[in-house]
Amino acid sequence: MDSRTIALIRTTFKAVAAEEGGSEKLARSFYAILFTDYPQVRDFFPAAMDAQRDRLVKAFSYVLDRLEEPSKLLPFLAQLGRDHRKYGVEAEHYLAVATSLKTAVQVFAGTEMWTDEVDRAWDEGLKVVTDTMIGAAEKETTPSVWTGTVTERREVLRNLTIVRLQLDQLMRYAAGQYVSVQIPSRPRMWRYLSPAIPANTNGEIEFHIRGVLGGWVSSAIVGQTAVGDRWLLGSPLGGLGIPRNAKRKMLMIGCGTGLAPLRAQLMAMALRRINPKVHLFVGGHHPCDLYDLETLSNLAVANRWLTVTPVTELDENPWWHGEHDETARLWPGLEPRVIGQIGKIVSSFGAWADRDVQIVGAPSMVQTTKFRLMAAGTLAKNIRHDPLY
Ligand SMILES: Cc1cc2nc3c(=O)[nH]c(=O)nc-3n(C[C@H](O)[C@H](O)[C@H](O)COP(=O)(O)OP(=O)(O)OC[C@H]3O[C@@H](n4cnc5c(N)ncnc54)[C@H](O)[C@@H]3O)c2cc1C
Structure with missing residues (x-):
């Protein structure tokens, strides 16, 4: 993408999001359009959409801030594409999301700001995002979702619990990466957690979870996790970690x-x-x-x-x-x-x-x-x- 295309995408999004309550309104409008025009995607999302809306805007802002750095952005999008396999999403769902997002921004931007050039810039930007995510998901050979059984639960502080699981399939993550996790009592509410031990051939994995006040998932993990619970885990994500020959x-x-x-x-x-x-x-x-x-x-x-x-x-x-x-x-x-x-x-x-x-x-x-x-x-x-x- 050239610098003009990036500037046009960024300016329109920021103009919409910067208004009083703009991000919240944009996210609401996006999901309303998505669920009306493509009702088949509603099942991918949790019943309570508040946290989901907040995440959408933050995730999109994160991508926007990195449009000039394809060497960082594209691997990030590829990881997200591999992770999204856990929802069972197909290429058509990405296109539904991209179309709905463009429509939502267009409605809020208004006809004066939304020129043909802006329209083309958004098409180009969204194509980079969806092509990268779809391409990475299609190429991936690892499981789309890992399953594991809780083998140990230890409360180390009043609101902090360590949970160990035995995975059914080995997961090769780099130490420092994180994964999305779904627990049985919170279906479709995936949350990121960072493994606290390196990947190992025994298939053991350990998470440290702090209960966030009013949090849907963390408080359920801290309060209700039991040995024998079955968790689902998505593909590893993130760029933290030690380079193989780290010298610095x-x-x-x-x-x-x-x-x-x-x-x-x-x-x-x-x-x-x-x-x-x-x-x-x-x-x-x-x-x-x-x-x-x-x-x-x-x-x-x-x-x-x-x-x-x-x-x-x-x-x-x-x-x-x-x-x-x-x-x-x-x-x-x-x-x-x-x-x-x-x-x-x-x-x-x-x-x-x-x-x-x-x-x-x-x-x-x-x-x-x-x-x-x-x-x-x-x-x-x-x-x-x-x-x-
Ligand atoms: C890359 C990454 C790795 C993570 N690794 C871990 C981990 O190893 N262990 C762990 O315990 N958590 C980790 N988290 C945070 C975790 O993913 C959840 O966001 C957190 O557990 C809250 O989820 P919830 O469903 O309980 O809260 P939600 O229902 O999603 O949110 C409820 C309210 O709490 C606020 N909130 C959400 N998260 C926090 C927070 N961290 N601090 C203060 N307020 C918050 C929200 O803004 C909202 O108002 C990680 C997050 C990221 C992005």
Whole structure:
């Protein structure tokens, strides 16, 4: 796509989305058109569409922001295409979505903004997206969906649960990637989770899940998961991970369950002979939020290339936290715990100019930390994180 085509697509979308409540209205209109004109696609979506609408706009904005970077965008779209096989979608469904999205934007943009040139730009842009997703899905030979049985459920905090599953088919994901997951009590409500251990020939997989207040799926996982439950998993996604011959040092920053994909990478690295130096900052609000210090301590003791600094915003645990407080222990191999906002702490070390950086956690934490690092001189091209939706 040339720069004019990209500019036309971006300007029309942003003009529509930037209006008061524009993104919400656009998403509502898109789904109304889609379900009216193509009722056969309604079954792919959950009954409650609120979270779905929000995700649509964020996902589309993510794609729009990367139109000038085909080397990043096309692999991302290909991964999404492979993942979408789990819904059973066919080429005709992609075309239905593309047509409905164009119609929704066109209606909101109005006749003055929607010129023939804009119309052609949208056709071209949507064709790149749909062709890439359809092409990748058609070429893929791995299962469209993996099935697994919950073998273990461990509540490590009041609202944080570790779930282990035995997969029926091996899944080859790179440590650091994430997968979409569907649990039995929440049909069609797929959510992304990051495996906390590397792919293995036993077909075991582990997830760390924090219950989000009012969240449809996370609270059901934390509150109701039982051994024997059958989960569905989609294809691996995401670009975090360690290059095979990584030479550059690494900086990893993870808060809460954001530790999971970083931990998986550290475990994968521990199986290799040579590794670059890695500094991991693991963060939480209270000291008790650092729920996995024992694993990190074991990794740091056994691997001299790894430095781990725990960071918490507060020095004390909340009053309701029990007396049995493992986090107060001094774990061997770990740096002393530092108190403060994680982005501020990490950037106070300098620009980390010799490091490849990965940030994982809640979207606000990722954005603040990235901002702080860039203000300290870290180059944006050296910072990686997953899409924030
Ligand atoms: C790439 C990626 C990897 C992820 N990996 C993990 C993981 O390993 N472990 C894990 O626990 N979660 C992970 N998540 C988050 C997870 O996918 C869900 O978004 C989260 O569990 C909430 O889902 P829900 O159905 O409970 O909430 P929803 O019903 O989707 O949302 C309910 C409300 O909660 C808000 N909300 C949603 N997510 C969050 C959040 N993270 N923090 C604060 N508010 C939120 C929504 O805006 C909405 O208002 C990951 C997300 C992404 C994008």
